[in-house]
Amino acid sequence: MKPILVINSGSSSLKYQLIDVLSEQSLASGLIERVTDHRVAFAEMLAKLDGPKPAATGHRVVHGGARFSEPTLITPQVLADIEALSSLAPLHNPGHVAGIRGAIDAFPGLPQVAVFDTAFHQTMPASSYRYAISADLEERYQIRRYGFHGTSHRYVSRKAAQHLGIEPSLFNAVVLHLGNGASACAIKGGKSFDTSMGLTPLQGLVMGTRTGDIDAAVVSYLGRVAGMGVDEIDDQLNKHSGLKGMAGVSDLRDIEAKAAAGDRRALEAIEVYVQRIKHYVGAYIAELGGIDALIFTAGVGENSAHIRSLVSSNLEWLGIEIDPDLNTVRSQDIRDVATANSRVRILVVPTNEELEIAVQVAKLS
Numbered sequence: 171m172k173p174i175l176v177i178n179s180g181s182s183s184l185k186y187q188l189i190d191v192l193s194e195q196s197l198a199s200g201l202i203e204r205v206t207d208h209r210v211a212f213a214e215m216l217a218k219l220d221g222p223k224p225a226a227t228g229h230r231v232v233h234g235g236a237r238f239s240e241p242t243l244i245t246p247q248v249l250a251d252i253e254a255l256s257s258l259a260p261l262h263n264p265g266h267v268a269g270i271r272g273a274i275d276a277f278p279g280l281p282q283v284a285v286f287d288t289a290f291h292q293t294m295p296a297s298s299y300r301y302a303i304s305a306d307l308e309e310r311y312q313i314r315r316y317g318f319h320g321t322s323h324r325y326v327s328r329k330a331a332q333h334l335g336i337e338p339s340l341f342n343a344v345v346l347h348l349g350n351g352a353s354a355c356a357i358k359g360g361k362s363f364d365t366s367m368g369l370t371p372l373q374g375l376v377m378g379t380r381t382g383d384i385d386a387a388v389v390s391y392l393g394r395v396a397g398m399g400v401d402e403i404d405d406q407l408n409k410h411s412g413l414k415g416m417a418g419v420s421d422l423r424d425i426e427a428k429a430a431a432g433d434r435r436a437l438e439a440i441e442v443y444v445q446r447i448k449h450y451v452g453a454y455i456a457e458l459g460g461i462d463a464l465i466f467t468a469g470v471g472e473n474s475a476h477i478r479s480l481v482s483s484n485l486e487w488l489g490i491e492i493d494p495d496l497n498t499v500r501s502q503d504i505r506d507v508a509t510a511n512s513r514v515r516i517l518v519v520p521t522n523e524e525l526e527i528a529v530q531v532a533k534l535s
Contacts, residue, residue: 173197174528174535175224175277179269181261184211188221189528196524197221208272216276226281226535227273228527230321231266233259234286235312241289241530244270244282252284258312258369283531290320293361301368315373317365319347323355325526326467326519331360333504334463334515342461344454346447347521348477349468350378350420354447356454364457366450372408375450376443378420381411383446413439422470422477444480451481455488463515464490472520473500478507482516489513 171190178185187199198221205211229244235255242248249270256263266284273282291299299315300308307313323345331341338360345355352375356364366374366382376382384407392398398406414420416439417428428436455461466478475497482492491512499505501518508516 171222172532173222173224174531175227176230176524176527176531177227177269177273178230178524179208179265179272180205181265181268182206183265184208184215184269184272186215186219187524188219188224189525191525191528191532194525208268209275212272212276224277224280226283226531227277228283228285228531229266229270229273230287230523230527231284232262232287232318233316234284234288235316236292236314238284238286239289239292241283241285241527241534243534244274244284248284258316281531281535283534285321285527285530287318287320288316290324291315291317291355291362291365294364298356298364313369315365315368317353317355317362318367318371319351319353319355319365320362321523321526321530322347322467322521323353323357323362323365325523326465326521327355327357327360329504329519330463330465330517333506333517333519336462341463342458343463343465344451344458344461345465345467346451346471346481347468348375348447348466348471348474351380352377352382352468352470354450354454356458358458364454376439376446377412378422379409379412379414381407381415413443416442422474426474426476440477440480444477447481448485451485452488460489461514463517465517465519467519467521472518478516478518490516492516 172192173188173190176187176189182205184202184205188197190197198219200218202211202214231252233255235258237251252263253267301313326345327343331338341360343357345357347353351371354366355362372380374382389403392403413425417425417436419425425436425439429440470477478497479492482490491509493507493509496507502520504519506515506517
C-alpha cells in the first residue's frame with residue numbers, strides 16, 4: 171500500500187482524498203467548506219481522516235505558468251513562485267498557497283508535491299501557444315496560451331491509449347473534457363499539442379457560465395458603449411455568460427429539458443454549444459493529420475448520450491461514426507461507442523484527476 175493524500179484547496183474550501191496508488195482505491199475523502207483559516211481546516215480534516223498515514227501529499231494547483239512543466243516537490247522557492255503566479259489565477263492560486271502552508275504545518279517533514287493543471291500543456295509548440303501580439307507585451311506580462319484541465323487530459327489520454335493497445339508515443343486523439351468548465355485538447359504522440367483554453371480558462375468552448383471564444387474588442391466596446399468597467403465585464407464574461415447567459419441556466423441537463431419542451435433559447439444554446447465543439451474537433455484533426463480516437467470525458471462528456479450524438483453527427487467523412495445503441499449504454503468503465511466500421515474509435519473515458527495527481531506524486535516520493 172502506498173497512500174497519497176490529494177488536496178484541492180480553494181479560497182474557502184478544502185477537498186481531500188486519501189488514495190492508495192497501488193490498488194487505485196480511495197481510502198477516505200471529504201470536503202470542508204466555509205474555510206477562513208486553512209490551518210484550522212487541516213486540523214478538522216485530520217480529526218476526520220481515517221486510514222493509514224500518507225506517504226506524501228499532492229496539491230492541485232491551477233496555474234503553473236511557463237515555470238512548471240511537471241509535478242514539483244514544494245520548496246520555499248516553489249511556494250513563492252506559485253504565489254507570484256496569482257496574477258494569472260487570482261481566484262485559485264492564493265487558495266492553493268494557503269492550503270499548502272496548512273499542509274506543511276499539519277504534516278511536518280512529509281513530502282509536499284504540487285501538480286499543475288497547466289503542466290501537461292507545456293509540450294505545446296509555439297504555433298499553438300503564442301498569440302499574435304507585441305513580443306514585448308508577450309514577454310513582459312507572460313501572455314500566452316497555457317491551457318487547463320491538464321491533469322484530466324493526461325489521465326484520459328493515457329487510459330484511452332492503454333484501452334486501445336496503442337503505444338502512447340504513437341497515439342493521436344482529440345479529448346473533449348465537457349463539464350461546467352470545458353476544454354478540448356489535441357493529443358499528438360501522447361502529448362498535448364494544442365488546447366482550447368488560453369491565458370485563462372475563459373477561452374475556447376462554450377461553458378456553463380463562461381463565454382468561450384469571443385471577439386476581444388467586445389471588452390472595449392462594452393466599456394465605451396455600455397460604460398462598464400473592466401471588472402464588471404470580466405464578471406459578465408466569466409460568471410453570467412455561456413449556457414447561463416444564453417438559456418438562463420448553466421446546467422446542461424436543465425437546458426436539454428427546456429429544449430425538449432420547445433424553448434427557443436435553450437435549443438439555440440445547445441446548437442451553439444455543439445457547433446463550437448465541432449469547430450475544435452475539425453481544427454484539431456486537421457492539425458494532427460488524423461486521429462486514432464475521439465474521447466469524451468467529465469460530467470457532460472461521460473453522461474450525455476445526446477451531446478455525444480450531436481457532436482459526432484455528420485462526421486462520417488472524417489471516419490467518425492457513432493453507434494446509437496452503444497452510445498446509450500451507461501457504465502463507469504471505459505467504453506467504445508463507435509460502430510464496428512468507424513475508422514476513428516469514439517471512447518467514453520471517466521476521468522479521475524485525484525488518482526492522476528496521486529500517481530504523479532507517488533513517482534516523486
